[in-house]
Amino acid sequence: MTSPSLYWLRNDLRLADNAALTAAAAQGPVIFLYVLDDETPGDWRLGGASRWWLHHSLTSLSAKAPLTLRRGPADKVIAEVLKETGAGSVHFTRDYAPWSGALERRVKAACEASGAACHRYGGFLLHEPEAIRNGSGEPYRVYTPFSKACFATGEPKPLKPVPAFTSFAAKLASDRLDDWDLLPTKPDWAKGFSGFWTPGEEGAAARLKAFIADGLTHYADERDRPDRDVTSRLSPHLRFGNISPAQCWHAVRAAQFKSGGKLDKTAEKFLKEILWREFSYHLLHHWPTLPTEPFRPEFRAFPWAEDGEGLAAWQRGRTGYPIVDAGMRELWATGTMHNRVRMIAASFLIKDLLIPWAEGERWFWDTLVDADIGSNSASWQWVAGCGADAAPYFRIFNPVLQGEKFDGQGTYVRKWVPELARLPNQFVHKPWEAPRLVLDAAGVELGRNYPHPVVDHGQARDKALAAFKQIKGAA
Ligand SMILES: Cc1cc2nc3c(=O)[nH]c(=O)nc-3n(C[C@H](O)[C@H](O)[C@H](O)COP(=O)(O)OP(=O)(O)OC[C@H]3O[C@@H](n4cnc5c(N)ncnc54)[C@H](O)[C@@H]3O)c2cc1C
Known part of the structure; x- marks a missing residue:
């Protein structure tokens, strides 16, 4: 009898274009194992919104493959399942989180101990991080030459179809997904998410199709406009591997060729x-x-402020700056925020309130459905000016001008900050400048139903630049 092969599901919750699953299926009946491992990542265990996404992605996948669900340190669980089933091989997709390399080595050791072959595959990224090097053989620190080097490697490999597989017949002990309590209960802060998202492989495919049909044409010109619905909203699907980056790449290329250059x-x-x-x-x-x-x-020597009240106002979307508040409320209601507004809101936290970027990174970790250890950290450091190839610290977003430039009619602000909905365009990004009569007519009472600005942006900017001066040149 052929021994089963163990497919360890990670951030690759799909069947198509899945090298690990394809190889597992070719070797024998497949055990589909997902391990909820809250211990290995330590402080970076999945945040609340990610847990919501995970629950629904697993539900969607379980309709297509029989999942064995277990909880605990992944290497220990894999060792147990190998012992229980006598699986002859383990297959998984590589992950790049800082704790993953050591975990993958422990999994390899567990395989060796039980005499199973251990196979690791790419797929979460288009390029293995070791594969792209600059002329001196070093990793890149600057995006543009990195992207050119990626383009120079040519197109990604052709996609793998969904493999034919036989599931392992023996019944294995499995947790019940509902018992993992991945969904919020009281209060159900995610109640708005399901109207907005369809986690899972089918949801990802539908999103990509809709984006190519409706968003792609306008993407280059309007992707910075939070009042337009032109971006792909594929990030949580990519984060959990409901879709591979190669699937997105090839689909967009196909549309490009079909358009004859348009x-x-x-x-x-x-x-x-x-x-x-x-x-x-x-x-x-x-x-x-x-x-x-x-x-x-x-x-490291930056003189950050301790400002619990400022942080709470930012988290709740009550800073008194409409574009920042709209973004923070969009995040709370939907688990996402438009990229341009992420930059504005992050800049406000770091540069107007002088709150450490890591506080914002944490909040996003818990509240974003696409919370991603790579993109979240790199992006927060980019906005803070302390990252590789970052926006210079002294480039401080003015939240009023940004709002006026990218949400000129105030459509986005009116949607997420309804108390300002009746203000004329001229004041919707700066209600404190509106004459009393205009505020009254719009039903806005500053300090009562919408806050006064928590800081004066001009003064905050000067303070931030002075703080930056203190560390400039220090190493
Ligand atoms: C402070 C801050 C925190 C962020 N945190 C995350 C995060 O935790 N997870 C995350 O996926 N993205 C993060 N981003 C990047 C970006 O905002 C989101 O990827 C994007 O808004 C997702 O929307 P979309 O899928 O419609 O993007 P699209 O514009 O359709 O882009 C397509 C895909 O490209 C990738 N992408 C786009 N912009 C970026 C970027 N700047 N950096 C890295 N990848 C990008 C995403 O995978 C995205 O799905 C963050 C940005 C900022 C400024």
Whole structure:
């Protein structure tokens, strides 16, 4: 009798374009094992919104394959399952989180101890972080040459179809998904998520299709507009592997070729964003302290403020700056926030309130459905000015001008901050400048139903620049 092969599901919750599953299926009946491991990542165990996504992704996958669910340190659980089943091989997709390398080595050791072959595959990224090097053989620190090096490698490998597989027949002990309590109960802060998202492989495919049909044409010109629905919203699907980056890449390329060149600019722009994700993981792999330590060491001496009230106002979307508040409320209601607004809100926390970037990173970790150890850390450091290839610290977003530029009609602000909905465009990004009569007519009473600004942006900017001066040149 052929011994079963163990397919360890990780951030690859799909059947298509899945090298690990394809190889497992070719070797024997497949045991589909998902391990909820809250111990190995330590402080970086999955946040609340990610747990919601995971629950629904597993539910969706379990309709197509019989999942064995277990909880505990993944290497120990794998060792147990090998013992119980006599599986002859283990197959999994590589992960790049700072704790994953050691975990994968422990899994290999467990396989060796039980005489099973251990196989690791790529697929979460297009390029292994070791594969892209600059002319001196070093990892890249700057995005543009990194992206050029990626493009120079040519197109990703052809996609793998869903493999034919036989499931392992013996009944294995499995937890019940509901017993993992991945969904919030009281209060159910995720109640709005399901109207907005369809986690899982089918949801990802539908999202990609809709994006190519409706968003891609406008992507290059309008991707910075939070009042438009043109970006792909694929990030949580990519985060959990409901779809592979290669699937996204090939689909966009196919649409580009079909358009006879009409989509060239916009398709390239989208592919470059996929490469920002690759770059984040390239950095994380080569600098694994990225989630906690500033890439530029001089920032360790930055004179951050302790401002619990400011942090709470930011988290709740009550800073008095409409575009920031709209973003923070969008995040709470949907588990996502438009990229441009992520930059504005992050800049506000770091530079207007002088609150450490790591506090914002933590909040996003818990509240984003796409919370991702690579992209989240790299992006927070980018906004803070302390990352590789970061926005310079002294480039401080003015939340009013940003709002006026990217949400000119105030559509986005009105949607998420309804108490300002009746303000005229002229004041919707700066209600404190509106004359009393205008505020009254719009039903806005500052300090009562919408806050006064928690800081004066001009003064905050000067303070931030003075703080930056203190560390400039220090190493
Ligand atoms: C402070 C801050 C925190 C962030 N945290 C995360 C995070 O935890 N997880 C996450 O996936 N993205 C993060 N981003 C990046 C970006 O905001 C999201 O990837 C994007 O908003 C997702 O929307 P979309 O899928 O519609 O993107 P699209 O514009 O459609 O882009 C396509 C894909 O490219 C990737 N991508 C796009 N922009 C970036 C970027 N700047 N960095 C890395 N990858 C990118 C994503 O995988 C995205 O799905 C963060 C950005 C900022 C400024």
